[in-house]
Amino acid sequence: MVMELSELKKEFEQFLKQKGYKVTKSRLELIDKIAKYGSHFEIEQLVVWVSNQDKSVASRSTVYRTIKLLQEFGAIREVIKLGNRTIYEFIAGKPHHEHLICVKCGKIIEFYKEEIEELQDRVCEEYNFTPINHRLEIFGLCKECASAV
C-alpha cells in the first residue's frame, strides 16, 4: 500500500474532527479492520468478521453507519454492483482503476487505462457535465472459467 495505515487513521481523525464528528473506538477499529480485511468486501462479511473478534468492535448498525462515513472520507467506495450484491473496495492510497468481474467464479481483476479516463472527460465536456465519480464494470469470464466451459 502507498499510504501507511497509521497515517490514514490520523487523516480519518482529522476528517472526523473537521466535520464535527467524534473520534470513537469503533470508528478507528473499523477503518483498521477494513484495511486489513483485503481489497474487496461486502458488508455482511465485514459484520460477521467483526462480530467474531474477541472484543466487540462494532454492531451491525455501527458498521453500516461507519461505512457511510468512510465513503464520505474517501477510504472506500462501492465498486461492483452485481444483482443485489454490493461489493466495496478499500481505495485509500490506491490509484483509480476499473474492474473485470468473472460472473462464474467471482474473480475480480483491476485495470487502468488512461485513455478511457481521457475519453470520459471528453464526453463530460461535450455534455457540460461535471463528473464526480464513475464506475466501469466489465462482466464476463476469466481465462480459467472460459476454458472450462
Next chain:
Amino acid sequence: MVMELSELKKEFEQFLKQKGYKVTKSRLELIDKIAKYGSHFEIEQLVVWVSNQDKSVASRSTVYRTIKLLQEFGAIREVIKLGNRTIYEFIAGKPHHEHLICVKCGKIIEFYKEEIEELQDRVCEEYNFTPINHRLEIFGLCKECASAV
C-alpha cells in the same frame, strides 16, 4: 425505435417457445407496457403503473419474474445502480451506450464512444477475459445543476 414492437413481441414469443417457457398474456402485456413506459424505469414504478391499469396485467411477483425473463431475452438491462436503487432500461433495438447520471436531479444522459468500447476490448484481450456485458456509469452534475450550485 429501430425495431417494431410487434416484431419484438414475436421474437419474444420465439424465445419463450425455444426455452420451453409458455407464451402467456402477462408476459406479452408486460413487454408491451415496458416498451411504452419509456426508456428508463424502476421495478416499483412499473408495478404501480401496471397495477393501475383497468384490467390487471400482472402481479408484483409476475413483474419480478418477467423482468428476469426479459433480461435473459435481452430486451432490458440493469443500467444504473445508484445506492440501493436499480434502474432498468429498455434496450431492444437500441445500440449500446453508456450513461451520465446527475446525482442532483436524476437526469440520465446517454452517450456512446466507439473508442471506449475498443479500449475495453483491448483490456479484455490483455487479461484473456471474455466480456459478456459492461456498464459505465459516470455520476456527477448536469449543466443545469452545476450552475445552480
Next chain:
DNA sequence: TTAATTGCAAAAACTTTGCAATCGG
C-alpha cells in the same frame, strides 16, 4: 391432460431508524 405460470401472502435479504444507555470532548 399435465406441467408451467400466476397471485397471494409469507419470508428472506438488506438497510435504516427510534430510543435509552453510554461515551467523547
Next chain:
DNA sequence: CCGATTGCAAAGTTTTTGCAATTAA
C-alpha cells in the same frame, strides 16, 4: 456536562419463494 454515538430491536425496502388455483400447449 452535553451532545454525539452506540446497540438493540423494530421497521422499512426490495426481492424471492411456497403453494393452491389457473392456464397454456
